[in-house]
Amino acid sequence: MIILDREFVRQHLTYEACIPLMRAAMIALSRGETIQPLRSILKLADGHMFGIMPGAMGESGSFGAKLVSVFPENASLGRQSHQGVVLVFDAETGAPTGLVQAGEVTAIRTAAASAAATDALARPDAASLAILGCGEQAGTHLEAISKVRELKRVTVWGRSLIKAQSFAARMSRKTGLAVTASPTVQACVEDAGIICTVTAAQEPILKRDWVSRGAHINLVGSSYAGPAEIDTPLVVASRFIADYRPGVLAQGAEFLRAKEAGLIGDNHIHAEIGEVFDGKAEGRANRDDITAYKSLGHVVQDLASAAFLLERAGQLGMKPVSF
Structure with a gap:
């Protein structure tokens, strides 16, 4: 399994790359080409939350989930308010193939999706x-x-x-x-x-x-x-x-x-x-x-971003770690 940290996400998931990724992911979602149940949100103490977002990029595509915590006060402490992982599984073997830092993915893909919407609607x-x-x-x-x-x-x-x-x-x-x-x-x-x-x-x-x-x-x-x-x-x-x-x-x-x-x-x-x-x-x-x-x-945005990053990691010769 390839593990990608926050710095790798920040360096390679650029807005120029992510905005078209979000357009494609949302088109696939609206066409019914993806599988995505509604997220589950657990409300924790002190206004904290834990979100579970499973999904698949089509019946034969890669699948996985984003597991993310939301601690709003983190921003004032120099930490990300959204922290977690995107876990990606291989469609053929069912094996986990990638673990991607979710806080940075969320920060970038959310803004990229808004930018794509702005381009279409403003x-x-x-x-x-x-x-x-x-x-x-x-x-x-x-x-x-x-x-x-x-x-x-x-x-x-x-x-x-x-x-x-x-x-x-x-x-x-x-x-x-x-x-x-x-x-x-x-x-x-x-x-x-x-x-x-x-x-x-x-x-x-x-x-x-x-x-x-x-x-x-x-x-x-x-x-x-x-x-x-x-x-x-x-x-x-x-x-x-x-x-x-x-x-x-x-x-x-x-x-x-x-x-x-x-x-x-x-x-x-x-x-x-x-x-x-x-x-x-x-x-x-x-x-x-x-x-x-x-x-x-939506998790299709996270999975599309993670797939892009894992492909980039492969191009750079990054080797999986044993799991």
Whole structure:
């Protein structure tokens, strides 16, 4: 079995490689070419969680699972909030063939999937990005989305203005973009063409009245039924795109709140993003649409990333270790 650490993932799973991987994985998911039950989430003490995500890249393809813990406070301690492994098995022998550090895979593939969705759904001339949250996913989303749009303005908001300012300075140096911190969510998203919500908010922080016509929103921070980052009027007003329809119907918190209020039905999910990528469904219908991509994250994204990394390891001559 080949074991790939965080540094290997960071070095080889570039956004240029991962964005097309995510497009292909989500097309396969929407076509029904993969096998993916809904994830299981164990709620632990002190707000911690443990997720189990099994899946297969088709009936005859490689299969495996991501096992990941979520400890939100880790970000303030210099550790990844998501930690774990992606375990890959061989389709012919059933033997485990790869063990890949999942924290870095999650950080990169989540942002790459949002970038792919942004490329398909945001206005072609969208050049302003607002990021709500200033943790690890905020940084990866800035980097990934800069690969699909020529950004001229980037703003960031965090519950701590000091942390947001530190993030802005760090990412300005890293990307060469002018990143500025905003004191409020409303100021952050003003006139933004692209908005990413990557927070641990339990209740909505982004309101419909603050979002400009024609904006595109990536909803990323809430990955299970419960916490919500945007208010119900914004869900209702948006052209709502799911990463995976069954997942959003079961675990998409913002969607479920609007549905429980009786303001939308299941048909408010306009399409899956894989259907948009595949040309089977229209994404943005006109310039004034507010589009919303609900990202829950799915194991096919992890397995596609792991397969790419294991192939790269083989090309580099890395030898399996006994298991």
